[in-house]
Amino acid sequence: MIQRVADTRRKAYVLDTNVLIHDPNALLNFEEHQVLIPMTVLEELDKLKSGKASVSAECRAAIRMIDRVLGEAEPEQIRQGVPIWRDAERKHLGTLSVLMDQPEGSVQTLTNSLNDNKIINLLVSLQVADQQTRIVLVTKDINMRLKARACGLAAEDYTNDQLVSDIKQLSRGYASFEGSFWDRFSRVDTVQAIGETRHYLKRADWEDQVFANQFVIDEQGFIGRVLSVDAEHIVLRDLNHERLMSQEVWGLRPHNILQAMALDLLRDPQVHLVSLTGPAGSGKTILALATAIEQSIEEKRFNKIIATRSTPPLAEEHGFLPGTEEEKMDPWLGAISDNIEALHLHDESPKGSIEYVKERANIQFKALNYIRGRSFQKALILIDECQNLTPHQMKAIITRAGEGSKVICLGNLAQIDTPYLTPTSSGLTYMCERFKGFAHGGHIQLEGVPRSVLAEYAEANL
Incomplete structure (x- = not known):
């Protein structure tokens, strides 16, 4: 059995252009780690910022965020790392640096004909020169991640705004129950409101996740819609199957x-x-x-x-x-x-x-x-x-x-x-x-x- 040794080196995350387009605030989401942005990425943002394409607004937002973090920092500070201040707590976690283009005589693994290759070559040289830091390329381009790994670099997708790891975890908007839905509840209070029937259930009796406007169906034909949920109760609107199926909008x-x-x-x-x-x-x-x-x-x-x-x-x-x-x-x-x-x-x-x-x-x-x-x-x-x-x-x-x-x-x-x-x-x-x-x-x-x-x-x- 192979035992993996934990990598305890400090980390530096390098953001690709598509990450900043996907989330212009991405550089704020790497906590205490160093964030690096290659000059090639800034050039790509510059090319895209002034067009009418749907990504131009994201490019401009990303450029403004980078400018806000760098502020009036001197060139040497930008190379070493400018603190990323957290406005709410007035403290900084991590730093932001801009990587200059690859110098003469540095390691060149791929041809420099593509911008992706320029970035990878730059990071390979950076990793060779600084073995104490783990350089991690963050990109949403699967092929770029593959090329980076083939060149010996660590590469990851940007997943900060992914709330589910598998699409099967996404709610369907309704919960299906075998048999009778009512068998699960020790007590149900039913109230006849104006034009509708409401059921008040104990929250403790419902073991699964439940949220407002979620529907409930069972094998015996009951259909309900959750109106509200709190720590004590669940309020359910009783929906009639025939009434639901007889709805008509614009024919x-x-x-x-x-x-x-x-x-x-x-x-x-x-x-x-x-x-x-x-x-x-x-x-x-x-x-x-x-x-x-x-x-x-x-x-x-x-x-x-x-x-x-x-x-x-x-x-x-x-x-x-x-x-x-x-x-x-x-x-x-x-x-x-x-x-x-x-x-x-x-x-x-x-x-x-x-x-x-x-x-x-x-x-x-x-x-x-x-x-x-x-x-x-x-x-x-x-x-x-x-x-x-x-x-x-x-x-x-x-x-x-x-x-x-x-x-x-x-x-x-x-x-x-x-x-x-x-x-x-x-x-x-x-x-x-x-x-x-x-x-x-x-x-x-x-x-x-x-x-x-x-x-x-x-x-x-x-």
Whole structure:
């Protein structure tokens, strides 16, 4: 049996560009250790900071954070390490240094044709020169980590904002119980309120995790929704299965109980943030859109519907396609347009109905980079493809919601298109975990593919 010897050397963490884009405050999260930023990384941030790409704001935020830490430090101080002050406690933990480019005659393991290789070569030379310090490259680029390890360096992913280690740990938004749910409780107080039945349960009798707006289902047909949780009690709203399945929004009814639970959250005016995850075709977009249209046109709850999503790198400048912002965004928000058409497929004049809905509901397609800095009042903000957003980007969008607004986040964690994100590091996962238990937020993981028999078979077998 091989015994591993603990490495007691001091550590120096080297941050790659993608880490600072993922979290502009990343350099504050390495406690007492030394943080190093190569000059190549600063140059990459400089190139990206002035564009219209969705990462430009993160680059500028990272540059401002580096500048705030370095302050008026002299060049020698920057090379040796500037203390990273903690504002709340007025003490410093760790230091920040900028690494200059590789000097002549230093160790060169890889060709310097790529910026990644320049950084790795610099760190190899640094590690050879200082054996008392363990140099650790922190990057979200898997291939760069592989190359660094092949060159004898330690390399890690940035996981500070990963709240779950396995995507299976992410809450589904509901708890399923075998047999009867009520067999687990020693005492239940039931109160008939206005238009609803509430059950008051002892918190000590519920062994599993429980949070506000979590649903409860059992094998005997009971369905409930947790309204509040404290140290003593759990308040549960009794939901009737038939009533849930008979819900209708803009002519649309749920196909299964998960869609019905999602509609219950979407329609509730007290729930200001709803996230829906699930496979393609599970009904995320059409449920959200039908609810948004009805609440905007019939109920007059919202003045407009803001639809947005992350766009592929080619489209980030939004200058390759002709027309207005809406026309440029239309190819990337095609799912919204497709579902509006699906909701009016059987109308006498589908085209006229679609134009009527777009105008009356005031549906606006917005590019992600144009949402920053704005504040939307009495608006329903529909964010599609959330799995491709970082936690920092998710925060930037959700904080745009003003008084009377609601945010609906849609995504499929099995279809992440961004190279530096995984299901556990996605902003959608981060948001779902952070808002778990929020009294005005809810989450449902949809299952099944009601889109068509073909789509369901493809999802299961391809």
